[in-house]
Amino acid sequence: MGPDGKRTHHCGLLRAEHAGAKVTLNGWLETIRDHGGVVFGSLRDRSGIVQIVFKEPPREPLRPEYVIAVAGEVRLRPEGMRLSLIHISEPTRPY
Numbered sequence: 001m002g003p004d005g006k007r008t009h010h011c012g013l014l015r016a017e018h019a020g021a022k023v024t025l026n027g028w029l030e031t032i033r034d035h036g037g038v039v040f041g042s043l044r045d046r047s048g049i050v051q052i053v054f055k056e057p058p059r060e061p062l063r064p065e066y067v068i069a070v071a072g073e074v075r076l077r078p079e080g081m082r083l084s085l086i087h088i089s090e091p092t093r094p095y
Contacts, residue, residue: 007069012048014074024071025050032062043070051077 007026009018027045039054041062052070062068 010047011043011045011050014050016076018074019076021074022071023074024069025052026069027067029062029064029066029068031064043068 007024009023009025011025011027014023025043025045027043030042030044030049032039032041034057037057039057041052041054042049043052044050052072
């Protein structure tokens with residue numbers, strides 16, 4: 001987490017150059033899905049949306065529209081798995 005436990009970045013402002021950085025994000029959980037032990041979610045704030053991946057299942061059940069904080073390392077999706085509809089180098093539509 002940030003030095004004061006608060007967000008260090010906004011979801012929609014993360015870019016490829018942030019890969020490897022430790023960040024703390026706050027926002028609304030848009031989606032959450034379990035794919036056989038790997039839990040994926042979409043977190044959004046006023047700047048856009050970012051995909052989050054949980055290393056372990058969340059300790060408590062999470063539902064869409066919960067407000068959460070997550071801390072972790074920014075990683076790029078592997079080649080061939082990146083979404084062509086979302087350009088990481090361009091800001092996403094703000095809410």
